[in-house]
Amino acid sequence: MTAYNETIVKDICRRFGNERSRMMDVVKEVQTSFGHVPNEAMDAIARALSCPRVEVQSLVSFYAFLTERPKGNIIIRLCDDVIDRMQGFDRIADAFKEELGIGIGETTTDGKITLEATPCIGMCDQAPAALINDVIVTNLTKDAAREIVAGLREHGDPQRLVKRLGDGNNAHELVRAMVVNNVRRKGDVIFGEGKPSDGLKNALAMSPVEVIRAVKTSRLRGRGGAGFPTGIKWEFTRAAKDETRYVICNADEGEPGTFKDRVILTEKADLLFEGMTIAGYAIGAQAGILYLRAEYVYLRPYLEHALAERRKSGLLGNKILGHAGFNYDIRIQMGAGAYICGEETSLISSAEGFRGDPKTRPPFPAQKGYMGHPSAVNNVETLCCVTRILERGAGWYAQMGSNGTSGTKLLSVSGDCKIPGVYEIPFGITLKEFLAMAGAEDAAAVQVGGPSGQMVGPAEFNRIICYDDLATGGAIMVFGPQRDLLWVVSRFMEFFVEESCGYCTPCRVGNVLLRRKIEEVRAGKCDPAAIAYLEDLGQTVKIASRCGLGQTSANPVLTTLKNFRPLYTARMKENEAGMQMTFDISAAVRDAEIIAGRKSANF
Amino acid sequence: MQKPKIATASLAGCFGCHMSLLDIDDRILKLIDLVDFDKSPVDDIKEFTGRCLVGLIEGGCCNEENVRVLQEFRKHCDILISVGDCAIDGGLPALRNGIPLKECLTEAYITGPTVYNPSGKIPSDSEIPLLLDRIYPCHEVVKIDYYLPGCPPPADTLWQALTALLSGKPIDLPYELIKYD
Numbered sequence: 001m002t003a004y005n006e007t008i009v010k011d012i013c014r015r016f017g018n019e020r021s022r023m024m025d026v027v028k029e030v031q032t033s034f035g036h037v038p039n040e041a042m043d044a045i046a047r048a049l050s051c052p053r054v055e056v057q058s059l060v061s062f063y064a065f066l067t068e069r070p071k072g073n074i075i076i077r078l079c080d081d082v083i084d085r086m087q088g089f090d091r092i093a094d095a096f097k098e099e100l101g102i103g104i105g106e107t108t109t110d111g112k113i114t115l116e117a118t119p120c121i122g123m124c125d126q127a128p129a130a131l132i133n134d135v136i137v138t139n140l141t142k143d144a145a146r147e148i149v150a151g152l153r154e155h156g157d158p159q160r161l162v163k164r165l166g167d168g169n170n171a172h173e174l175v176r177a178m179v180v181n182n183v184r185r186k187g188d189v190i191f192g193e194g195k196p197s198d199g200l201k202n203a204l205a206m207s208p209v210e211v212i213r214a215v216k217t218s219r220l221r222g223r224g225g226a227g228f229p230t231g232i233k234w235e236f237t238r239a240a241k242d243e244t245r246y247v248i249c250n251a252d253e254g255e256p257g258t259f260k261d262r263v264i265l266t267e268k269a270d271l272l273f274e275g276m277t278i279a280g281y282a283i284g285a286q287a288g289i290l291y292l293r294a295e296y297v298y299l300r301p302y303l304e305h306a307l308a309e310r311r312k313s314g315l316l317g318n319k320i321l322g323h324a325g326f327n328y329d330i331r332i333q334m335g336a337g338a339y340i341c342g343e344e345t346s347l348i349s350s351a352e353g354f355r356g357d358p359k360t361r362p363p364f365p366a367q368k369g370y371m372g373h374p375s376a377v378n379n380v381e382t383l384c385c386v387t388r389i390l391e392r393g394a395g396w397y398a399q400m401g402s403n404g405t406s407g408t409k410l411l412s413v414s415g416d417c418k419i420p421g422v423y424e425i426p427f428g429i430t431l432k433e434f435l436a437m438a439g440a441e442d443a444a445a446v447q448v449g450g451p452s453g454q455m456v457g458p459a460e461f462n463r464i465i466c467y468d469d470l471a472t473g474g475a476i477m478v479f480g481p482q483r484d485l486l487w488v489v490s491r492f493m494e495f496f497v498e499e500s501c502g503y504c505t506p507c508r509v510g511n512v513l514l515r516r517k518i519e520e521v522r523a524g525k526c527d528p529a530a531i532a533y534l535e536d537l538g539q540t541v542k543i544a545s546r547c548g549l550g551q552t553s554a555n556p557v558l559t560t561l562k563n564f565r566p567l568y569t570a571r572m573k574e575n576e577a578g579m580q581m582t583f584d585i586s587a588a589v590r591d592a593e594i595i596a597g598r599k600s601a602n603f
Numbered sequence: 604m605q606k607p608k609i610a611t612a613s614l615a616g617c618f619g620c621h622m623s624l625l626d627i628d629d630r631i632l633k634l635i636d637l638v639d640f641d642k643s644p645v646d647d648i649k650e651f652t653g654r655c656l657v658g659l660i661e662g663g664c665c666n667e668e669n670v671r672v673l674q675e676f677r678k679h680c681d682i683l684i685s686v687g688d689c690a691i692d693g694g695l696p697a698l699r700n701g702i703p704l705k706e707c708l709t710e711a712y713i714t715g716p717t718v719y720n721p722s723g724k725i726p727s728d729s730e731i732p733l734l735l736d737r738i739y740p741c742h743e744v745v746k747i748d749y750y751l752p753g754c755p756p757p758a759d760t761l762w763q764a765l766t767a768l769l770s771g772k773p774i775d776l777p778y779e780l781i782k783y784d
């Protein structure tokens with residue numbers, strides 16, 4: 001790492017055209033050069049990009065992967081999410097702490113290695129996992145932890161920790177990751193057969209309006225979670241009056257328990273880029289942006305290479321496949337460790353070089369999105385479906401799935417099941433059927449759709465996986481009978497507390513209060529009034545929050561109150577006297593007793 | 604029939620909420636037709652004489668004495684109301700919540716720029732109640748039945764709330780009485 005040098009900062013800014021909107025990239029490169037974003041660099045960036053310094057600092061302070069203070073050359077980020085904790089996080093964290101002689105959030109005395117914790121990194125089926133700089137390590141054990149530290153001390157190169165490569169493109173020379181795909185079931189859409197570029201060729205033989213009509217006929221709905229009909233979204237975007245439009249692919253995949261987009265990006269990058277290109281043609285866009293979560297940066301060289309190959313083959317660039325007037329290219333925008341950036345308006349803020357704050361809607365991105373231009377934001381899987389729809393026909397697609405929901409869905413399953421991994425299933429099967437596939441017949445509870453989804457119990461296992469019943473962005477987390485579900489709820493609330501952008505009070509404060517009350521319930525310090533409190537507060541956070549994060553963050557509490565109420569009531573104590581069991585007077589006067597050198601006379 | 608009884612207390616408050624109660628002006632005469640005051644600074648009764656229907660609490664808990672009084676109120680009152688922002692949120696005194704107690708007291712009694720304290724010690728007399736590590740809003744110490752926000756809540760808010768409770772009617776607080784921006 002180099003000492004601070006203003007020329008380097010200026011060069012970086014110049015490489016991004018001194019564009020204010022590319023601040024994310026500028027700041028990331030500066031951090032790569034100096035290990036952090038030094039004070040002086042923030043001034044220099046502000047000057048070069050002609051913006052107030054506070055905007056630079058505000059951006060740096062927002063993202064978990066950016067830092068104003070020096071850290072080690074090597075940053076070990078242990079995933080401390082629920083699944084990893086069930087699979088031995090504590091033991092592994094202890095091993096790292098012991099070997100390094102530091103706690104989480106600290107840097108070794110020689111300044112070389114920093115140890116941190118991070119939410120789900122999308123490796124739940126091979127947990128416990130960690131990120132070491134850009135390198136992913138999976139299936140960690142105590143011994144592996146010791147070896148890793150020894151290796152880092154010896155050669156300092158995280159890539160050399162990868163001893164065996166994963167399957168498929170994980171072993172590609174531009175990836176070289178120990179990650180495995182664990183594709184357990186291939187369906188006809190994402191993992192189906194098809195001829196590269198046929199979808200795009202068919203699309204270009206149609207008018208853009210016809211392409212949109214085909215997507216509408218297929219009844220494709222967004223796979224990112226909300227399930228908005230894709231054709232309608234495109235129609236709005238195309239109808240918005242403007243010369244410039246954008247396609248944005250949401251590859252932020254931050255919902256804990258979701259890792260299906262990671263597998264698509266590894267194995268089906270061309271299917272995705274083809275879908276993005278078709279989308280560009282359909283809505284009349286000149287550019288597409290792939291917003292990739294920072295945790296998946298190990299895939300970037302491979303994805304850049306795939307894009308370069310497409311440019312060479314005339315599948316991107318000017319006059320795509322000889323189609324006069326269709327000029328379109330795709331760039332990759334890296335994220336920097338913020339779950340909220342999966343929310344489409346935050347994602348746009350982030351891609352524009354700001355903090356990942358959600359924007360007020362309306363206007364919707366389809367009207368005014370990236371840089372104020374109409375933008376269609378779609379999930380990775382959605383765009384892959386588009387390619388197949390254009391390749392094999394809207395009718396072919398529409399007849400798959402259930403009555404209400406066409407097509408297939410990728411589910412990523414983890415936790416207490418025998419066969420974790422990625423499954424492509426047709427919509428319309430029951431949760432029970434799916435659990436049988438994954439070897440999770442004895443599940444006591446299943447979190448469908450990640451923390452922002454719902455926790456269901458065996459009474460609900462006959463429900464159908466589709467948008468009209470059990471909707472999911474892909475995450476299925478299985479909890480066996482041995483698990484303490486209120487602990488799970490508490491961890492999920494902790495996640496939302498950490499990831500709230502802090503803009504609005506119901507979400508910023510409400511989630512903290514929900515978490516606190518859950519902890520009090522777990523400690524057996526609540527009377528039955530706590531249930532009404534949790535329900536009321538949960539509803540308030542849901543109704544009064546500004547964006548989808550706050551509107552769903554109370555779900556772990558609300559859905560367990562609905563489906564697992566006895567877990568709560570069993571821990572309640574009657575409280576006739578009306579004294580709060582959570583108030584501890586001895587703890588409250590302890591400091592004063594020490595200062596005064598006498599015991600309390602009252603208590 | 605015996606009149607229901609009311610008790611009031613000012614804990615870590617400024618007495619502003621009590622002043623607001625007195626601000627009901629001549630309606631105070633109507634009030635004493637409806638209720639008797641038990642333990643309260645209004646009549647200077649120091650200890651409860653019996654069971655009360657309503658207890659009004661101003662201020663949160665900053666010391667052990669506040670906690671004792673508040674717990675007494677919970678024991679003796681059917682309905683306990685947190686009156687004003689200090690009782691509900693801790694209010695102004697809660698500004699110290701982010702500062703360790705030792706630091707607060709050192710600044711106040713030893714190192715503060717205007718302090719004159721030749722002993723150089725933090726006062727400690729058994730008569731002085733021990734401070735709590737932070738200000739606790741009332742509902743964190745005992746169960747609270749109702750909250751009347753405001754700093755202080757206007758006299759009309761207090762009047763409406765009390766008369767509604769005493770007559771058993773639903774409380775009717777127009778928007779102007781609970782709007783504070």
Ligand SMILES: Cc1cc2nc3c(=O)[nH]c(=O)nc-3n(C[C@H](O)[C@H](O)[C@H](O)COP(=O)(O)O)c2cc1C
Nearest residue numbers: 222223224250252253254342343344378379382548
């Ligand atoms: C807090 C939050 C996080 C989200 N994270 C993602 C994500 O990681 N990936 C994704 O595709 N959609 C995510 N979404 C949904 C997006 O806002 C948006 O609806 C979606 O990308 C639209 O694409 P689709 O219609 O193809 O599903 C998230 C939403 C919220 C509120």
Ligand code: SF4
Nearest residue numbers: 501503504507547550
């Ligand atoms: S709901 Fe939460 S994440 Fe969304 S804007 Fe409000 S504070 Fe930010």
Ligand code: SF4
Nearest residue numbers: 616617619687688689
């Ligand atoms: S709420 Fe306001 S008026 Fe009432 S005690 Fe507190 S500071 Fe005084």
Ligand code: FES
Nearest residue numbers: 079081120123124
């Ligand atoms: S990788 Fe740890 S929970 Fe997903």
